Amino acid sequence: MLLTYLLLLAFVEPISHSVNTRRNNVCRHFRDYYYPDDNENCYYDPDTTLSIPQLIEKYAGKVELHNVTTEDGYIITMFRIPNGNRKGVILLHHSIATHSHIYLWQGNNSLALTLWRDGFDVWLANQRGTIFSDKHVNMTKYDFAYWDFSVHEMGLYDVTSELELIQSKTNGSQVIFFGHSLGSAIGLIYSALKPIQASKYLKTMILLATPAYFEHGTSLVFLFIRLSSYIKAFMDLIHLGSPLILLPFIIPVSRVFLRLFPFILFVVNVFVWQCCGYTPSETDPTFFNYDGAIYADNFSWKTLAHFGQLANARNRFQMYDYGEKENLKIYGQKIPPLYPLQNITVPTLLVSSYNDTLVSLKDCENLYQQLSPKAKVHGHWKISGLNHLDYHLGLHRKEIFVHELLEFLNNLK
Numbered sequence: 001m002l003l004t005y006l007l008l009l010a011f012v013e014p015i016s017h018s019v020n021t022r023r024n025n026v027c028r029h030f031r032d033y034y035y036p037d038d039n040e041n042c043y044y045d046p047d048t049t050l051s052i053p054q055l056i057e058k059y060a061g062k063v064e065l066h067n068v069t070t071e072d073g074y075i076i077t078m079f080r081i082p083n084g085n086r087k088g089v090i091l092l093h094h095s096i097a098t099h100s101h102i103y104l105w106q107g108n109n110s111l112a113l114t115l116w117r118d119g120f121d122v123w124l125a126n127q128r129g130t131i132f133s134d135k136h137v138n139m140t141k142y143d144f145a146y147w148d149f150s151v152h153e154m155g156l157y158d159v160t161s162e163l164e165l166i167q168s169k170t171n172g173s174q175v176i177f178f179g180h181s182l183g184s185a186i187g188l189i190y191s192a193l194k195p196i197q198a199s200k201y202l203k204t205m206i207l208l209a210t211p212a213y214f215e216h217g218t219s220l221v222f223l224f225i226r227l228s229s230y231i232k233a234f235m236d237l238i239h240l241g242s243p244l245i246l247l248p249f250i251i252p253v254s255r256v257f258l259r260l261f262p263f264i265l266f267v268v269n270v271f272v273w274q275c276c277g278y279t280p281s282e283t284d285p286t287f288f289n290y291d292g293a294i295y296a297d298n299f300s301w302k303t304l305a306h307f308g309q310l311a312n313a314r315n316r317f318q319m320y321d322y323g324e325k326e327n328l329k330i331y332g333q334k335i336p337p338l339y340p341l342q343n344i345t346v347p348t349l350l351v352s353s354y355n356d357t358l359v360s361l362k363d364c365e366n367l368y369q370q371l372s373p374k375a376k377v378h379g380h381w382k383i384s385g386l387n388h389l390d391y392h393l394g395l396h397r398k399e400i401f402v403h404e405l406l407e408f409l410n411n412l413k
């Protein structure tokens with residue numbers, strides 16, 4: 001296996017060098033990617049090669065890195081764009097298969113930097129297993145056991161450690177928790193399982209496209225997600241806990257093919273429409289550039305399997321299903337318990353979009369109905385025009401969502 005891998009790398013590297021000599025790497029239309037050089041619609045964007053701390057440093061002039069160890073031994077790295085704590089402290093939690101990258105991908109126009117310029121002290125979590133948070137006190141990421149976690153553990157352990165760290169660095173400020181997709185599910189689980197702590201540490205939760213119920217999603221990705229238990233069973237057999245060894249191969253190879261055959265960029269875009277909602281007026285080809293179009297970070301197969309179980313359960317937001325026998329041992333009952341959503345006391349704002357086919361607005365409405373009056377303080381924003389990813393990448397995300405978000409944050413008592 002290793003040998004095959006090395007051989008393939010040896011084959012790919014030279015091609016990679018030959019096509020990497022193109023000067024421009026970002027274009028405004030898909031067709032321009034065929035001839036990026038000497039094309040007024042294309043340019044070279046140096047940000048595509050910067051790491052997240054470098055990007056923050058470039059635009060904010062400062063960045064802090066903080067490590068924190070969770071109760072179960074995972075070492076999480078958080079980034080901070082410090083801001084003297086003028087308006088408030090906000091913690092951003094990202095979705096699956098990425099890291100805090102999603103909040104900074106847009107460079108100077110990114111949500112993280114927009115919030116910072118507006119006066120917020122911005123903290124970015126990198127979930128366990130991602131490239132910046134891949135350490136553990138007793139294990140390495142190459143241990144199968146390292147990857148034995150799902151959304152559950154991230155909600156139960158990571159958020160507590162992160163908030164304790166933020167408290168210690170900000171003189172006990174209450175934090176605004178902001179999540180997208182998996183990040184929102186993490187916030188829900190945390191505040192449902194630790195309601196007293198959550199209401200002490202959190203001022204409010206803003207949860208975008210929260211994947212709890214899956215009755216109305218029409219995305220083609222469900223065909224795949226519903227099978228994720230089988231994928232996990234297979235990966236268990238060959239002792240792989242994550243796409244860890246696949247990604248460093250798949251990503252560079254895909255990028256070479258992108259440069260050789262730029263129509264793949266459009267194919268990736270079609271995949272995003274299938275996955276997340278058909279919103280052609282929001283598509284911004286500059287994000288589908290040679291470096292950005294194929295992007296993923298490590299996550300555990302168990303996290304994907306947990307979402308697969310939730311998708312199959314349709315309207316039960318429940319803990320991980322280990323099978324009847326194990327469930328009896330772990331939970332004292334045959335079917336996994338539901339997360340006690342009615343116990344959440346943190347004032348919460350749900351945001352969802354009519355055009356999101358992965359986490360549908362109707363399912364978010366059902367979720368909203370499950371919350372207690374104490375949590376329902378800020379309501380449920382039903383927006384139109386953005387798909388699941390357009391919150392970050394949509395051409396009109398500022399007009400549709402970001403401006404209103406800033407207004408909301410500025411009026412928050």
Ligand SMILES: *[C@@H]1O[C@H](CO)[C@@H](O)[C@H](O)[C@H]1NC(C)=O
Nearest residue numbers: 065066067075077132134135
């Ligand atoms: C955080 O941990 C990483 C390794 O996991 C290490 O390289 C880095 O120096 C640590 N940073 C701080 C601020 O402790």
Ligand SMILES: *[C@@H]1O[C@H](CO)[C@@H](O)[C@H](O)[C@H]1NC(C)=O
Nearest residue numbers: 070071072073074137138139
């Ligand atoms: C790490 O290993 C030590 C010694 O084996 C053990 O006592 C401890 O519980 C382990 N910690 C975690 C978080 O697994």
Ligand SMILES: *[C@@H]1O[C@H](CO)[C@@H](O)[C@H](O)[C@H]1NC(C)=O
Nearest residue numbers: 058059060107108109113117
């Ligand atoms: C980033 O954007 C802000 C606000 O639009 C602007 O004032 C600043 O000059 C920009 N920074 C860079 C490095 O482009």
Ligand SMILES: *[C@@H]1O[C@H](CO)[C@@H](O)[C@H](O)[C@H]1NC(C)=O
Nearest residue numbers: 084085167169170171172173
């Ligand atoms: C931290 O909080 C304490 C008590 O609320 C206050 O006395 C102190 O001045 C604060 N320190 C800073 C640096 O804001």
Ligand SMILES: *[C@@H]1O[C@H](CO)[C@@H](O)[C@H](O)[C@H]1NC(C)=O
Nearest residue numbers: 278279280281354355384385
């Ligand atoms: C979003 O969905 C609505 C109704 O479902 C539709 O009318 C609208 O055109 C869609 N918006 C975009 C940007 O595709």
Ligand SMILES: *[C@@H]1O[C@H](CO)[C@@H](O)[C@H](O)[C@H]1NC(C)=O
Nearest residue numbers: 131244245247248296297298
């Ligand atoms: C995933 O893990 C592998 C192995 O540690 C690492 O090489 C890779 O950089 C990680 N992240 C991504 C995005 O591939």
Ligand SMILES: *[C@@H]1O[C@H](CO)[C@@H](O)[C@H](O)[C@H]1NC(C)=O
Nearest residue numbers: 192193194338339340342343
């Ligand atoms: C939810 O809150 C009720 C009342 O405070 C409590 O009895 C119950 O144990 C909580 N449920 C869970 C699962 O924490």
